[in-house]
Amino acid sequence: MYKRCCRLLLFLTILLHLFPLTAYAADKAVDEQLSELDMSKVQKFVNQLDSEITGAVPELNFKDLVTKIASRDIELKPVELFKKCIKYIFREVVANFSLLGKLVILAVICAVLQNLSSAFEKGTTGQLTYMVTFLVLITIALGSFGLAVQCGREVVDKMVTFMQALLPVMLTLLVAVGGVTSAAIIHPVIFVTITAIGTIIKNVILPLIFFSAVLDIVSSLSSQFKVSQLGGLMKTAAMSIMGLMTTIFLGILSIQGAAGAIGDSVALRTAKFAAGTFIPVVGGMFSNALEAVIGSSLLLKNAVGIGGLIVISLLMVIPLLKIISLAFIYKLAGALIQPVGDSQTGNCLNSLGNSLITIFAAVATVGLMFFFAVTIVLGLGNLTVMMR
Amino acid sequence: MxxxxxxxxxxxxxxxxxxxxxxxxPQGNMNxxxxxxxxxxxxxxxxxxxxxxxxQNWLSSVPDVTAGSKANSPPVEEIIDNGKKIQSKNKDLALEKYRSGIACQVKSMAGLNPQIDVVDVKVLLDDSGGKARKINIKSIIMVVASKKHDHEDEAGSIPPVEINVGEPERACDTSPKITSETKKAAKKTAASIADFYNLSTDKVLIEYQVMEGGR
Missing domain, CATH: 4.10.860 (DNA Excision Repair, Uvrb; Chain A)
Known part of the structure; x- marks a missing residue:
């Protein structure tokens, strides 16, 4: 009886000493590692964010954000966020009402002039006046369209810069959880592809969409000379390049990542086996302690990744809302003009709206690609630790 | 472009x-x-x-992309070095926790024997390093103190005090001694611990500490 009691007591003692150890180790390790990490580049970037974004999220400190995410101290209110987005769209639409007014008035003038052209002695006089008014309308529309394209380019630029600041931190933590091979394999691929994607989107895809919109407008100048097919070809080329790029980027990243993660996990499993088998039962204690500490690195890496995703969303959301509200304005102007004026003006404004939606899609795709890139790097660490 | x-x-x-x-x-068939x-x-x-x-030479734009990426990203060696520093610190932390965990276990196991009072346990680990970093227990040192009842037993048989004037000053050992029974019990516990951790008995060492003031 005494022996049985002793055994039970012994077992309980060992259990009691095993579990608090891991939790304590993890808490301490997160703080230590956070102080070790160099997040100055990320913070520098966050500090340079637009006043519009910082106005929406007061005092955005990346390190604090990561700490809050790691300690599950952050409160995300999706309903509030959605309400704010809707409010922002309405504000943008109201701010663009002057543009809408200009477009509608000019379109009405165009329609009136076209109807009056028959009143002139020569039909061409009315046609010329109509043409001049139409050119003024196009100039105004293209001006704001160019601003939207520029806005899209800036967002892509900012996202690339942010990714270049965030990824070294994430890869450092990936190495800390044992993903040395993954980090070594993925480093050149991810940096080159991110820069390449940024460059291609800025210098090829967005200009192609812009040219396609310009050709659409030019086509609406005359019913005799149409170059809209060429514009369509440019748009198709832009979308095809983007689709191809997304597929290649995600494909390479996931295959390389998986290969690296499997290699790392095999190496780490050997280390764990060596430590765990030497002493039966209690020999696994070192592995448990190590796993708890590595778990803290993993937690921190995930928190940094989620923080990065939040910043990317913040970077994207306001310009995207601006572009979509502008697209709405063009579409609304086109819809208002259609019953009053000629089909040319309405179609022209409608095609401009469609091109803006394409720009919105291009910028959103870049954001989505970067989202996936961060998620894949996050998943690599999780896979490495999970397969140990 | x-x-x-x-x-x-x-x-x-x-x-x-x-x-x-x-x-x-003019209007006509010129159109x-x-x-x-x-x-x-x-x-x-x-x-x-x-x-x-x-x-156009399409490849001319490729070096710009790679050159730009190199300029904006830190070299992979730097990232791996930084990561390995954190990894090494993590392992040291885990090792420290392992050492203290083993010490707590040994202390708890020794506490099951009412005949000895283990005040401290030191665990020395043999960290071979390397990629597979094999961790072995080098030795376990149990610090066994004299039990309070040992002093009380000794208090009953105080040796007679002799005072010799003129002799040089001699350090007098007034501290209570570890009894042979305690030593025997400590050895038995050490053997059990060695068995439990799959160690040879010579790796579990016992240090006796005589506490002053009967504590």
Whole structure:
């Protein structure tokens, strides 16, 4: 009886000493590692964010954000966020009402002039006046369209810069959880592809969409000379390049990542086996302690990744809302003009709206690609630790 | 992109010119010819742009991408070094926790024996390092203190005190001694611990500590 009691007591003692150890180790390790990490580049970037974004999220400190995410101290209110987005769209639409007014008035003038052209002695006089008014309308529309394209380019630029600041931190933590091979394999691929994607989107895809919109407008100048097919070809080329790029980027990243993660996990499993088998039962204690500490690195890496995703969303959301509200304005102007004026003006404004939606899609795709890139790097660490 | 930009500019000029010609030319059967000429101009402009695109050296833009990426990203060696520093610190922390965990276990196991009082346990680990970092227990040192009842037993048999005047001063050992029973019990516990951790008995060492003031 005494022996049985002793055994039970012994077992309980060992259990009691095993579990608090891991939790304590993890808490301490997160703080230590956070102080070790160099997040100055990320913070520098966050500090340079637009006043519009910082106005929406007061005092955005990346390190604090990561700490809050790691300690599950952050409160995300999706309903509030959605309400704010809707409010922002309405504000943008109201701010663009002057543009809408200009477009509608000019379109009405165009329609009136076209109807009056028959009143002139020569039909061409009315046609010329109509043409001049139409050119003024196009100039105004293209001006704001160019601003939207520029806005899209800036967002892509900012996202690339942010990714270049965030990824070294994430890869450092990936190495800390044992993903040395993954980090070594993925480093050149991810940096080159991110820069390449940024460059291609800025210098090829967005200009192609812009040219396609310009050709659409030019086509609406005359019913005799149409170059809209060429514009369509440019748009198709832009979308095809983007689709191809997304597929290649995600494909390479996931295959390389998986290969690296499997290699790392095999190496780490050997280390764990060596430590765990030497002493039966209690020999696994070192592995448990190590796993708890590595778990803290993993937690921190995930928190940094989620923080990065939040910043990317913040970077994207306001310009995207601006572009979509502008697209709405063009579409609304086109819809208002259609019953009053000629089909040319309405179609022209409608095609401009469609091109803006394409720009919105291009910028959103870049954001989505970067989202996936961060998620894949996050998943690599999780896979490495999970397969140990 | 410059070629496409030039093409679009040329097309705009051609179309605007065509529209104005259409308006300025007198009404008649000239219009189809104008349309034909302008159409040919458009075809020439597009073919010119295509030939320009074919002659362009596409690879010339590739070094810019790689050079830009190298300039903006830290080298992989730096990232791996930083990561390995954190990894090493993690392992040291885990090792420390392992050591203290084993010490707590040994202390708890020794506490099951009421005949000895283990005040401290030191665990020495043999960290071989390397990729597979094999961790072995080098030795376990149990610090066993004299039990309170040992002092009480000894208090009952105080040796007679002799005072000799003129003799040099001698350090007098007034501290209580560890009894042979305690030593025997400590050895037995050490053997059990060695068995439990799969160690040879000589790796579990016992240090006796005699506490002052009966504590």
């Amino acid at each position: 410059d070629i496409i930009k030039d093409l679009v500019q040329t097309l705009i000029i051609i179309v605007v010119l065509a529209v104005f010609l259409e308006m300025l030319l 189809p010819y104008v349309k034909m000429v302008m159409g040919l101009l458009i075809i020439i402009a597009v073919l010119h742009a295509i030939s320009g695109l074919l002659q």
